[in-house]
Amino acid sequence: MPKKLPKTDVVIVGMGAAGGVAALPLSNAGIKVTGIEAGGWLSPRDFAPDELRNGARNWPQSVQKAAGEAPTVRATSNDVAVQGGHPMMNAVGGTTMHYWAQSWRLNPWDFRVVSGTRERYGSHRVPADSTVEDWPFGYEELEPYYDKVEYAVGISGQAGNVQGAINPAGNIFEGERLRDYPMRPLRSSPFTDLMSEAAHRLNWNPFQGPAAITSELYDGRPPCQYHGFCNKGGCHVRSKSSTAFTTIPKAIDSGNLDVVTFARVVNIVTDNDGKVTGVDYIKGNETFFQPADVVLVASYAYENVRLLQLSKSRAFPNGLSNNAGQVGKHYLSHHQGSPVLALYPKDLHNWYGLPAQGVAIDNWADDNFDHGDLDFIGGANLWVHTDRKPMSAAKMSTFGESRNWGSEWKAFIMENADRGNTSYIQKTTLPYEGNYLDLDPLVKDPLGFPVTRITARYRENEKRIAAFASDKMEQWYLEAGATKVIKTGPGNAMGATTHAYGGTRMGNNSETNVVNQWGFSHEAPNLGILGASVMGTSGARNPTLTVQALAWRSAEYLANNWRSMVG
Amino acid sequence: MAKNSGKKDTQPDDLPHNLSRRNLLKGAGIVGAAAVGSTAASQVIAQDSPQSYQVSSPAALEALEALTAEEAETLEAICDCLIPSDENGPGAKEARAVHYIDRSLASNNKDSRHNYMVSLAAINDYAQKTRGAPFYQLIRDHQNSILSGVQMSKVPGCAPSGSGFFNMLRNHTIDGTFSDPYYGGNQNFVGWDMIRYPGIRLTASETEVAQGAELEPNHQSAYDNETYTKMARNIRMSNRGGSGNA
DSSP, rough: EEEEEEEEEEEEEEOOHHHHHHHHHHTTTOOOOOESSSOOOOOGGGGOIIIIIIIOOOTGGGGGOOOOOEEEESSTTTOOOEEEEEOOOBBBTTGGGOOOOOOOOOOOOOOOOHHHHHHOOOOOGSTBBBBOOSSSSOHHHHHHHHHHHIIIIIIIIIOOOOOEOOTTTTTTTTTTTOOOSSSSSOOOOOOHHHHHHHHHHHTTOEEEOOOOSSSBBBBBBOOOEEEEOTSSSTTTTBBBBOGGGTHHHHHTTTTTTTOOSSSEEEEEOOOOTTTTEEEEEEEEEEEEEEEEEEEEEOOOOHHHHHHHHHOOOOSSSSSSSOOSTTTTTTTTEEEOOOEEEOOOSSSOOOOOTTSEEEEEEEETSSSOOOOTTTTTTEEEEEEEEEEOOHHHHHHHOOTSSSSSHHHHHHHHHHHHHTTTEEOOOOOOOOOTTTEEEEEEEEEEEETTTEEEHHHHHHHHHHHHHHHHEEEEEHHHHHHHSEEEEEEOOOOOOOOSSSSSSSSSOOOOOTTTBBTTTTSSSSSTTEEOOOGGGGOOOOSOOOOOOHHHHHHHHHHHHHHTHHHHHHH | OOOOTOOOEEEEGGGOOOOHHHHHHHHHTTTHHHHHHHHOEEEOOOOOSSOEEEEEEOSSSOOOOSSHHHHHHHHHHHHHSSOOOTTTBBHHHHHHHHHHHHHTTTTTTGHHHHHHHHHHHHHHHHHHHHHHSGGGGGGGHOOOOOOOHHHHSSSSOOOSSSHHHHHHHHHHHHHHHSGGGGSSSSGGGGHHHTTTTTOSOOOOOHHHHHHGGGGGOOOOOOOGGGSSSSOOOOOOOOOOOSSSOO
């Protein structure tokens, strides 16, 4: 029998990007929160500028519990699922410790893909096998929460639309915002300037993207030092606005957040009426039952889904909140692959920089351009950035100029190590029938629980966007003086990804969605779900800021309606 | 200085006190085509090069942590084909990529140990069968042609496959040549100098970025910063917030 602990008001499973944000409005409202985190605390001392340890060996995520829980992947139900890498992280702060920290708001179209497409092109343009729905609310509803998170976490960027005033230095396609970012954008670099100038010559609208990284002194944290070890590493000076250095310490200081580390939740407990009563977790060699009025599940998308699927009970024989059979459905891996590579005739000076220091083009994203004569909906955000380090530079493509070893190759990299660039192209990705998450029937984690199995592949819409965006990217690179450009293929299987969406989708229709418009279960009303697993569309940009805005909104809703919800 | 810093002249500070294992092995006359200076144990003379490079010798009496002596010798020859010491300067040999690989196979890359064992033996068997001597005794042209065969999966017996082994070995050789010297490769920063990487900086100003590869290489390891080492216990662990939460 698990050891029963004193009751708390709210349990949050996972102190990462989402749970770490939700804890703040709850604890500020005087609600007692217990945050249960599978990992421990990391400090700036843990993030040496070490490309081998962080970049190649994936420290510290590779040595964490998540490494034993990596999903298996297959393209279709006829294929064999194979376990591979994973993007998850066990630590206070979660993936916000090592992410690129690009912090975008979705564009308004992303909230209404179905109705937006119907109005402009006709319903037939939505792919027939897609299960996409409009969100239960529009961009305007989420705007105040984007704003709160941008200021609470600390986002730098250049606004493009403040209360209807368009600023061409920012993203002219963004939704209207209440006010500017709290910090100016990260600085440009010789390479990003080169790309911006080229984009202007093409009559595109380049702008510096938003980042959860300080560009100036903010909230006691120093500005970014641009040392170049941001990707896959935490920040050595706490400039990266991880929840571990922002919202979580503030919530702890309120006296209402208790963080339990190295604790793994294995079951969400429900009573016979279908109400959630708390969670079972393992810490050390003991199992505890932590009773709570409300449980908020806030681990990574795969683990959110898996925990529900593993939490079977009399009220929920097929997994928690799954009586409508929707847990695991409407899954998508963001199409971030199919990069375009470029080789320049001169050094780009990218040795010191970071993935979030870059230039974006949104002209070919979402519905920012006319799709009347095209055979797809949605589009791609084009992103080029600084960030180059020696090992990865030495592994660069030889662009057909040399085989990849020997004296000829050595001469090639000696000349070109700082002359290559790889773009990052994020594409609208839709949910489809046949793309889903379930429990692997064969592969188990070290505790003996089945891991998640991903069955998913990109469809024609994603592949057509990839081809279209690759052509645009090639055009941009060539305009900027690249002498060689390589376009990679369109992609096929959706692997385990840093941008995983769906599986517990949010929507008003309880037959096709797991959570309601506030992020609480249609079937177990005191169960909330935080994270990209509630998102039904991807947009063409990184999910974390949207995840955090949604988490804040769910938490604030809970705090404001505590009596009626807990009652 | 910065631009051509990959080509080093003699550095008196680097003069070794002892023979390296590599040079001991080479001194035993099993290096095939590689011409090795026998007058000064410290000198490794690149076979195709009119120039010579002095590299500092590692501490003597290092253990082979994972590889057998013959595997190490085979690997030295392969890595020298992959990133050669040549007229453009030092390569994997001077970086001590094999030393890095040996240590990594005993630790982080231990799951690859089996594939090295199987594949290196297969390569030597193939060399023996087709050229009459183990790989490390062949002339460079023959070594290169066998390696091409491995890359194209035409040398039998490699694991997980010829191309699979080749790609892994290539990655590890690059890791050992261009990673932080702490891990046992990139000795004397020859890898970073080779590609004009100016070195680890904890902060990079706009001016420094604009200078790019023209910056003076600082030859700093990440672990020259005490913050990241075991020494730094006096540095406050900040911002955990609150108290009694752990």
